[in-house]
Structures are given as structure tokens and as C-alpha cells.
Amino acid sequence: MKSKKMSHHEAVNRCYELTPQLREYDEFMYIGVRWLPYIMFFHHRNYTSAIINTDDMGFRLSHSPYGWASTADFPADKPVNIVIGGSTAMGTGTTSDASTVSSTLSKLTGEVWLNFGGRGYNAIQEAILFKLNQHRFVRINNIIILSGLNQLTLEGLPEEYTCEYGKYYYSYEFLHYMNRYNNDLKKG
Numbered sequence: 549m550k551s552k553k554m555s556h557h558e559a560v561n562r563c564y565e566l567t568p569q570l571r572e573y574d575e576f577m578y579i580g581v582r583w584l585p586y587i588m589f590f591h592h593r594n595y596t597s598a599i600i601n602t603d604d605m606g607f608r609l610s611h612s613p614y615g616w617a618s619t620a621d622f623p624a625d626k627p628v629n630i631v632i633g634g635s636t637a638m639g640t641g642t643t644s645d646a647s648t649v650s651s652t653l654s655k656l657t658g659e660v661w662l663n664f665g666g667r668g669y670n671a672i673q674e675a676i677l678f679k680l681n682q683h684r685f686v687r688i689n690n691i692i693i694l695s696g697l698n699q700l701t702l703e704g705l706p707e708e709y710t711c712e713y714g715k716y717y718y719s720y721e722f723l724h725y726m727n728r729y730n731n732d733l734k735k736g
Contacts, residue, residue: 610650627687633694638665668717
């Protein structure tokens with residue numbers, strides 16, 4: 549079988565034909581970046597679609613035996629389980645919130661599993677996100693860390709985007725705008 553070389557635009561459109569939900573993930577990520585301290589960026593708050601939904605803090609919703617579970621609204625005194633990770637844990641590519649790892653674990657165990665996945669996160673950002681929110685829960689039963697795929701992807705970044713703390717998404721933008729800031733300070 550002979551393959552035809554596709555342009556980037558043709559390849560993206562073919563991907564959308566085969567997996568239409570990916571268009572929603574691209575729109576979800578490219579409506580603008582929500583910049584935050586310590587973790588650099590996170591998902592938009594209260595994003596709503598047929599495929600992806602986030603709570604008031606930007607965490608993806610999980611389906612549980614008791615209905616939809618939200619990190620932002622989860623009662624602190626109730627037992628909870630947490631899935632920590634990057635894009636895979638967040639559920640990138642799934643057809644709905646009910647198809648994520650956390651929702652599947654809820655279905656299998658009959659317990660609530662919250663989704664602490666961050667799209668595009670490296671392992672350090674995943675850990676910081678958890679540490680920043682750990683205080684919200686008194687009774688964490690289990691934690692699953694589903695991490696590493698973004699880390700492997702980031703290894704492909706050019707060395708000039710690496711600092712002593714490793715590689716991360718938006719490293720080019722970070723360096724570009726921080727250097728502009730430094731140049732502005734020198735000017736004025």
C-alpha cells in the first residue's frame with residue numbers, strides 16, 4: 549500500500565475524522581492558557597462540553613457510583629481515592645468524563661476516585677498539584693500515580709529549553725516572556 553504524504557493540516561483533519569473527540573481536546577487546550585503559580589498552568593474552570601467537563605478549580609469531573617465527583621466540591625470528611633498524573637490520567641483522548649481512568653476505577657471499586665490529572669504536566673507539576681490540594685481531604689484511602697508519558701515526550705525538547713529543574717511544556721514561552729521582562733527592566 550502506497551501512502552500519500554500529508555500536510556500538517558491534512559494530518560490533523562484525518563486525525564479528527566478517525567477520532568472526532570480529539571478536536572474537543574485541542575479546543576479545550578487552545579482557548580487560552582490559565583497561568584497559575586507553582587504549577588505554571590492548569591485547565592480552565594467550569595469548562596463544559598459533551599466530552600470534557602471541569603469543576604470550579606479546573607479539575608476534570610469523575611463519574612462515581614454516587615454521581616459526578618468534583619475535587620472543588622468534594623466533602624473533606626468523606627473517604628476518597630485519587631489518580632495523579634499527566635495527560636493520560638487526565639483522560640486526554642477519551643470520549644467522555646465517564647471514560648477516564650478515575651471514572652473507570654470508580655465503576656470497578658464502587659468508590660469515589662478523583663481526577664488529579666494535568667494535561668501536559670511533568671512529574672514535578674503533578675506532585676505539586678497534589679501537594680497544593682492535599683489539605684482538602686481528611687480521608688485519602690488510595691493514590692494511584694499514572695505518570696511518565698509526558699516526561700518521555702519532553703525529552704525531545706531542545707536543550708536550550710532545559711533548565712536546572714528539567715524540561716516542561718511552555719518552556720519556550722516562559723523563557724521568551726521572562727527575557728522580555730528582563731529587557732524591559734534594563735530599558736526603564
